[in-house]
Amino acid sequence: MRHVHLWLRAHPLVFDGLAAAAVALFWLLLLASLVSSGHYWQAAFPLVFVIPVALRSRHQVGVLYATAALGLLALATFQFPHPAILYAGIVMAYSANAYGPRKHARYALALCVAFGIIGGVKWGYLILELTGTSYTLNELTLPNRILALGLSTGLCGAPLVMAWLWGGVVHARHAYLQEALDRASRLESERDALARLAVVEERGRIARDLHDVVAHSLSVVVLQADGARHVLHDDPERADRALEAIGRTGREATAEMRRLLGVLRSPEAASRAPQPDLGQLELLVSQVRASGLPVTLTVHGDLSAVPAGAGLSAYRIVQEALTNAVKHGGPGVTADVSAEAGPEGLTVVITDDGRGAGAADDGAGLGLLGMRERAAAVGGEVIAGPRAGGGFSVRAWLPSRTVVTQ
DSSP states (O other), X not given: OHHHHHHHHXXXXXXXXXHHHHHHHHHHHHHXXXXXXXXXXXXXXXXXXXXXXXXXXXXXXXXXXXXXXXXXXXXXHOSSOOHHHHHHHHHHHHHHHHHSOHHHHHHHHHHHHHHHHHHHHHTTHHHHHHHTXXXXXXXXXXXXXXXXXXXXXXXXXXXXXXXXXXXXXXXXXXXXXXXXXXXXXXXXXHHXXXXXXXXXXXXXXXXXXXXXXXXXXXXXXXXXXXXXXXXXXXOHHHHHHHHHHHHHHHHHHXXXXXXXXXXXXXXTHHHHSOOOOGGGHHHHHHHHHXXXXXXXXXXXXXXXXXXXXXXXXXXXXXXXXXXXXXXXXXXXXXXXXXXEEOSSEEEEEEEEOSOGGGSOOOSOOOHHHHHHHHHHHTTOEEEEEEOTTSSEEEEEEEESSOOOOO
């Protein structure tokens, strides 16, 4: 039954046709008896109500008042109520409240009440005939006359008012369903917006990774190239090792950039591509050490227990700090990396004995800003600056649990 209702709702013209056919059927029921008794007007006129019922869904307001006008004419001229007219009135009362504008729906209720009162007064004598009494309305006492008129008014108006009320129930249900659909549409739009925001954030993360990879690798390549050029004639073997380091660093940087750019091209690649973590910290230090910067690494605690987000941030912070030491530390600089994992979080300290505050600033570096952003992303912080005795220090604190800032 529910599927039939949904199908009829999706095809209102079919319902209009069925309702108009029902009006014609009620008209045919009394046609022969009215014609044989000589009531030709009452026999023919109810068929006119097929037209407004058939146009119910296409001209809701117009057919409502057209049906009311035709009904008023029937009340004035008919000796008996006709079922075809009553059925047409029921259909129009239901449709006005279920699908019509709210103002006209209220007018339809007023019309239903008015027709019930007028019909009850006009055809009140039918109540007496149904009860089998021989009295007329004028012969009844006042209380009985009021009772008879009340019953006849109820019989005439109740079907119309009940149809109007049922139309209100249908209207409320449709409004609820429409609100649910609108809410679902808004939620879908919000979901898409969040997905787009996630893509933007992911692209920002990848951009920071690209900056770290390129800055670190190019610094190592430049340092090795300068060293190879100075010892090319005096120590060819050392120059060969430097060139080998250049090639290795370039290949690793190329592979890393391809991986990051692959994430941009393919959303599925983000879940497949492994991110660097603290397990690769020793390898990073070895690569920097091979480039000519003496680096020591000290680890306290279990680094494997550090959350993945904090581990990635710590790796990138160490990488950026060592890159800055290579670029700005000057000749003979050494560096030290210390990582301590505790129950509350991870502390990473990177120090060097280079130029420190005396290092030249080209104004193009975003390394310190990137380190602070990475730490803030997991609820941590970075304190960086020149050391009192010379050199530079970077201290990062990354909690075990990500802190969401408002």
